[in-house]
Amino acid sequence: MTKAQKKKIIQEIIKLCKNDINALYNALETFPARSDCSPQVLSAILKRNKNDEISCYAAANDYCPPKTLRMVLGRGKDDRISCYAADNENCPPEALQMVLARGKDDGVSEYAAQNPNCPPEALQKVLERGKNDGVSWSAAENTDCPEDAIEKWMIAIGKLDVGESV
Numbered sequence: 001m002t003k004a005q006k007k008k009i010i011q012e013i014i015k016l017c018k019n020d021i022n023a024l025y026n027a028l029e030t031f032p033a034r035s036d037c038s039p040q041v042l043s044a045i046l047k048r049n050k051n052d053e054i055s056c057y058a059a060a061n062d063y064c065p066p067k068t069l070r071m072v073l074g075r076g077k078d079d080r081i082s083c084y085a086a087d088n089e090n091c092p093p094e095a096l097q098m099v100l101a102r103g104k105d106d107g108v109s110e111y112a113a114q115n116p117n118c119p120p121e122a123l124q125k126v127l128e129r130g131k132n133d134g135v136s137w138s139a140a141e142n143t144d145c146p147e148d149a150i151e152k153w154m155i156a157i158g159k160l161d162v163g164e165s166v
Helices: 003-016 021-028 039-047 053-060 066-074 080-087 093-101 107-114 120-128 134-141 147-156
Strands: none
Touching: 039 053, 039 066, 053 080, 066 080, 066 093, 080 093, 080 107, 093 107, 093 120, 107 134, 120 134, 120 147, 134 147
């Protein structure tokens, strides 16, 4: 079976099963979203706005389009799908920055702060809040986080004395 044939079958499956997630899951089991699923099919799966396993696979897929990941994160939810989207290395920097600008201490924000595409200035803004939370620690652990921001943050939360260095 060619890739084009698989794509056509998967698209047809989505059309036929759009209101029955169990049928969709069973039908797609032989065409896992993590394999060679097309970006269009991945987008179609995520546009359904369902918090299910198929959507998790689609959001984690290396071929998931950045525009689709941005759409998922734009919903502002703290769900598994958003966590997978924020963790995906295709996730665009502006989408990760948008998540962190919300100022939440949630799983999606932690994944956004860990993503290597996260802009250093977004990571710095997280640390400038002066909070000792999971998002801040994730930002500080990101290799793109400015060292001076980490040092100031660690002083602010009492983990480093003035004059010490990271």
